[in-house]
Amino acid sequence: MRLAVALLFCLVFQSTPLHAEELQLSVIAQHSVNDRIWPALEAAAKRINITVVARPMSADRGVVEASMGQLDGAAGRSSGVEQKFPDLLRVPEPVYHYAPSAYSYMRPDVSRGWASLRSYSLCIRRGLQLTTARTRDMARQQLADEVSMLRMLKEGGCEVAIMDRNEPAAKAVMATDPGLAQLKPALEEMPLYIYLHKRHAALVPKLAAALKQLRADGTLNKLSGEGD
Incomplete structure (x- = not known):
């Protein structure tokens, strides 16, 4: 009987799909830069078997909610956010270069x-x-x-x-x-980053590596058009 139950459990477990981890990330509402950031971020997330969901809101509110852990992070932010919000970790590879x-x-x-x-x-x-x-x-x-x-x-x-x-x-x-x-020229060029709440610290180097690979093979530029 125990063997039969164990076999049944194994069959159920094997037939159940493994779901990718989902991250809820704030983006600045009605900001066209998101249209360039998001496809690249989705591609990077897919490479490390996670999914990302955009939560549009005001710039200030998005960072605050991410810092409080109400969201998993914030997308498309300049460096230095971590100085004011130490619970947010910056993914060191840029997702876009804002000019x-x-x-x-x-x-x-x-x-x-x-x-x-x-x-x-x-x-x-x-x-x-x-x-x-x-x-x-x-x-x-x-x-x-x-x-x-x-x-x-x-x-x-x-x-x-x-x-x-x-x-x-x-x-x-x-x-x-x-x-x-x-x-022209542009007034300056500034890298924009993804920030994750500290509970996702293990994902920071993985996401950085994925973004770096996408930039190296030209996929990131194709998706974001940052060099246009």
Whole structure:
């Protein structure tokens, strides 16, 4: 009888599929950079037999909930988050290289980077730590999304809008409005990372290795278009 039960248990166990671990990660709501980050992150996760689910929310709330353990981590964040939130561990391999760029109907020289913008009025995306920090003490308006920024720029409410070099909303406008230009070079290039709650510490080196492999074989660039 015991043998029969043991055999039955083995059969049930063998027929039950092994489910990949699922991570709930915050992403910044309505931010187009997520469209570039997420396919690469999904591909890396698949390589280490985990799945990832995006939870869109405000930038600040996403990090706080991840730090508190209400989520498993946060995606697409700049380095330094761990200094304020020590319970979050940074996956050391970047998932995307964010390149904030100036868009304008004027043609200012941006060769000196952020310092080039000091005499202009700016539109920036609310909640993005990088642009908020870089434009501190500059004349700026913080708007909810890139579409609002482009509208404000068109109406003359600001002279320069700061968005990613691959921002699709800006590219769509430039396709029909030749007056709008993306000014080059980019103001800077900053790697964006995945952060995991410390309870997932064992996954950090595995996910880093997967991202590194994807970058080496060209898959990451193909999925994210970070070099476009």
